[in-house]
Amino acid sequence: MYHKSVLLKEVIENMQIKENGIYVDATLGYAGHSSEILSRLKNGHLYGFDQDDFAILKSDEKLKTISPNYTIIRSNFSNLKERLNDYHVDKIDGILFDLGVSSVQIDEKDRGFSFHKDARLDMRMDTKSPLSAYEVVNNYSYQDLVRILKNYGEEKYATSIARNIEKERTNHPIETTFQLVEIVKKSMPYKAMRDSHPARKTFQAIRIEVNHELEVLKIGLEQALDLLAPGGRCCVISFHSLEDKMVKNIFKEHSSIPDKMKNLPYLPEEYQPKYKIITSGITASQAELEENYRSHSARLRVIERIK
Ligand SMILES: C[S@@+](CC[C@H](N)C(=O)[O-])C[C@H]1O[C@@H](n2cnc3c(N)ncnc32)[C@H](O)[C@@H]1O
Numbered sequence: 001m002y003h004k005s006v007l008l009k010e011v012i013e014n015m016q017i018k019e020n021g022i023y024v025d026a027t028l029g030y031a032g033h034s035s036e037i038l039s040r041l042k043n044g045h046l047y048g049f050d051q052d053d054f055a056i057l058k059s060d061e062k063l064k065t066i067s068p069n070y071t072i073i074r075s076n077f078s079n080l081k082e083r084l085n086d087y088h089v090d091k092i093d094g095i096l097f098d099l100g101v102s103s104v105q106i107d108e109k110d111r112g113f114s115f116h117k118d119a120r121l122d123m124r125m126d127t128k129s130p131l132s133a134y135e136v137v138n139n140y141s142y143q144d145l146v147r148i149l150k151n152y153g154e155e156k157y158a159t160s161i162a163r164n165i166e167k168e169r170t171n172h173p174i175e176t177t178f179q180l181v182e183i184v185k186k187s188m189p190y191k192a193m194r195d196s197h198p199a200r201k202t203f204q205a206i207r208i209e210v211n212h213e214l215e216v217l218k219i220g221l222e223q224a225l226d227l228l229a230p231g232g233r234c235c236v237i238s239f240h241s242l243e244d245k246m247v248k249n250i251f252k253e254h255s256s257i258p259d260k261m262k263n264l265p266y267l268p269e270e271y272q273p274k275y276k277i278i279t280s281g282i283t284a285s286q287a288e289l290e291e292n293y294r295s296h297s298a299r300l301r302v303i304e305r306i307k
Helices: 008-015 032-039 053-063 077-085 103-107 133-139 142-153 158-171 177-186 200-210 213-227 241-255 286-291 293-297
Strands: 022-025 045-050 070-074 092-098 228-238 275-282 299-305
Touching: 008 032, 008 092, 008 228, 008 275, 008 299, 022 032, 032 045, 032 053, 032 092, 045 053, 045 077, 053 070, 053 103, 077 213, 092 213, 133 142, 133 158, 133 200, 142 158, 142 200, 158 177, 177 200, 200 213, 213 228, 213 241, 228 241, 241 275, 241 299, 286 293
Parallel strands: 022 045, 022 092, 045 070, 092 228
Antiparallel strands: 228 299, 275 299
16 A cells, blocks of 8 residues: 655645744645655644544654654644644644545545445545445435536536436445446446546545535635745645636635725735735646656645735
């Protein structure tokens, strides 16, 4: 089991780590980025968030070999402010969000994230959370299934897939990933299956719903920007267009002058942007693309607090 960090060098360069700074890794995973951050700290401190117990266990094993200057927080990053406040932290010098699931979570058959492995429908990053893919597939109404397949999967065959899910589950519950894959395959023409796996978009949509990924991203990012000290940077790696669009819009909103103020000869201090965009899209180098398949869809955006 192994997770190879994406855009590692690019994140570290953009974080501009100060050895006495306070840093947050909102998505610890297997501590790939965190290890690099921690090894650059002298009297600084790293707070690492994750909602997956196994990821936390593995990260702790790795980080403790580097330095004691870290704290792992088992929490969704939507509780960033509150949980950091438990440690009296209200200003940070940098934060990273490396979104989505890790290769380890995908490879672990029992988690039900992969359409390549037969497992019980689950897809929860936090295994203590009440909503799993099983509930979504078996209990959501036809309308709700269509909505999530369209909105979170951008799935062209959403209505047909939802109709077939509804039909299938009247006889018996849909229990496994492979049962779902078969339903999806039945719901689209053969030519639609040629370019990528037919269930890719359906699995993405259900995973986003199960983990409330877009809602928590908005909450987490807003809190992160608020926590940044002047000069502090927020780095976000996204893996699909819906996430990336949300990051782009939030960064834009915080770094631009409000429309109604744009033509004023003098811009009052309170309307001047508090943040500036450092980069709006670093993608993986050719070398990384060749050695890490996950890096193909990765995009790094960085914003800095200026005051
Ligand atoms: C892509 S992996 C991070 C990999 C890590 N950067 C590394 O290099 O090892 C994403 C991790 O973030 C966690 N995660 C995703 N969304 C989260 C959220 N809203 N709150 C807390 N953890 C989250 C997942 O459980 C997973 O372990």
